[in-house]
Amino acid sequence: MAHTVLTGDRPTGPLHIGHYFGSLANRVRLQDRYPTYVLVADYQVITDRDLPGEIQRNITELLLDYLAVGLDPAKVTIFQHSAVPELNQLMLPFLSLVTVSELSRNPTVKDEIAHSSQKAVSGLMFTYPVHQAADILFCKGTLVPVGKDQLPHLEVTRTIARRFNERYGRVFPVPEAMLGDRPLLQGLDGGKMSKSRGNAITLSATEDETAALIRKARTDSERLITYDEENRPQVANLLMIASLCLGRPPAELADEIGYGGASALKRLTTDAVNDFLRPIRKRRKEHDEAEVREILAEGNRRARERAVVTLDEVRAAMGF
Ligand code: ATP
């Protein structure tokens, strides 16, 4: 089947290895096979904070992360929400296709509210999954490489696509998620690894910063290292991180460490991560801000061209 791939990230901070194993690695694989769109979700930054913050800087860093992991702007359309008004306009008809109770039941919305720095929940937070439906459907995306936290959101997109087609005639495909090797990587504090939660091993950190971060990770005092996700989640998570970077089973790594305890585990994990990220970090330095601006200008232009066509189709289907 011919697919169109759409996925994206909020420019809220540097990308981390959770992104890599959850979604970026799949994007790099898919870009050679299918038309691929990657969204810099700048409007979604203000779902859970008052101000967009250092938005330009974050966008530049995000693009450098993309280039570093091997996304190729010749193959991938990289674009911003704020540059494609026709995409955002799809939110209007889409909002009419979901109920308030469906939105307030969404577990990802609940989790993000729990971690939000705001006292009250913004309307934009509730409509986040509807906005995401516009992101995916503006280019008739069929395949969405995402982490597990995004599955409830994607369900909303699927519902919206189906309901739109039922009411107005078939315009949209019903997209599918594509989960990565590790659909929900934990951070060094045991919660979901997140840009905004200070618990992430970022792609752009130095080797020393990475070592310091892993050294601080909580573990336990048991000297014999075993892979036991249920009873020793923190130890298991470090083993999992090392396993993803080395391409070896976590239990095998645990056997190798044996009675080495937490310090040997952390040393092994640090080396595994730094070795894995070295070529990515090197490639990052080969690109600069001027290049990033050009890539975005071209991506924004292409995305807008696509969005205009879809919005016209939507208006025609609705009889406007
Ligand atoms: P923020 O804390 O600002 O929300 P984030 O780390 O959650 O940042 P997003 O930009 O919200 O990152 O998510 C981008 C993509 O990365 C999504 O597809 C999401 O599912 C995936 N992703 C994020 N965190 C993880 C993780 N820990 N493991 C696997 N995938 C992840």
Ligand code: MG
């Ligand atoms: Mg998030």
